[in-house]
Amino acid sequence: MRAADIPDDLTNVLVTEEEIDAKLAELARRVDADYAGKNLLLVGVLKGAVMVMADFARHLERHMEMDWMAVSSYGAGTKSSGVVQIRKDLDTDLHGRHVLIVEDIIDSGLTLSWLLENFEARGAESIEVLALLRKPDAAKVQIDCKYLGFDIPNEFVVGYGLDYAEKYRNLRDVAVLAPHVYS
Ligand code: XMP
Numbered sequence: 407m408r409a410a411d412i413p414d415d416l417t418n419v420l421v422t423e424e425e426i427d428a429k430l431a432e433l434a435r436r437v438d439a440d441y442a443g444k445n446l447l448l449v450g451v452l453k454g455a456v457m458v459m460a461d462f463a464r465h466l467e468r469h470m471e472m473d474w475m476a477v478s479s480y481g482a483g484t485k486s487s488g489v490v491q492i493r494k495d496l497d498t499d500l501h502g503r504h505v506l507i508v509e510d511i512i513d514s515g516l517t518l519s520w521l522l523e524n525f526e527a528r529g530a531e532s533i534e535v536l537a538l539l540r541k542p543d544a545a546k547v548q549i550d551c552k553y554l555g556f557d558i559p560n561e562f563v564v565g566y567g568l569d570y571a572e573k574y575r576n577l578r579d580v581a582v583l584a585p586h587v588y589s
């Protein structure tokens with residue numbers, strides 16, 4: 407569905423389907439060039455990164471492998487605490503691999519900072535981050551994100567994989583959730 411199908415649930419659209427597609431194509435050209443001659447392993451972080459992974463991977467003009475990890479971070483309420491638990495681990499041995507982590511959004515950065523340390527400890531040869539969205543004003547730790555889609559304001563967003571209570575993941579655009587939905 408598109409934002410126009412559920413106008414009452416959203417305040418404004420931040421990034422449209424067309425903008426996402428163009429940006430992922432652009433990032434794919436850079437990744438194609440940067441990883442020429444290397445094996446590439448994309449690691450998607452479930453569940454939010456499902457749409458980014460599906461569309462980004464298909465924009466690549468080269469082979470890649472794909473793996474998935476599911477993590478949850480504990481803390482009060484909806485904020486990430488940085489204490490991360492693995493709910494589904496990788497099937498792939500990272501030793502000597504060129505890993506590109508594919509994420510939906512960098513909010514506090516705590517989840518990614520934990521993942522980066524974890525992957526380094528597993529002996530990956532290189533680790534980079536691709537994230538569709540980033541909230542610069544929410545950062546608690548700085549994440550070196552080599553492939554970034556869009557910086558967005560510090561508001562709760564849904565769509566294109568991002569959910570509120572498991573809803574809105576199938577929205578094609580990224581939009582700000584109307585406060586009445588969660589209050
Ligand atoms: P951080 O960077 O804070 O983010 O560790 C961890 C995870 O939280 C989710 N997240 C969001 N999900 N709208 C969402 O639907 C948001 O605005 C939002 N901000 C963070 C996301 O899964 C991220 O990977």
Ligand code: MG
Nearest residue numbers: 451454455510
């Ligand atoms: Mg996520």
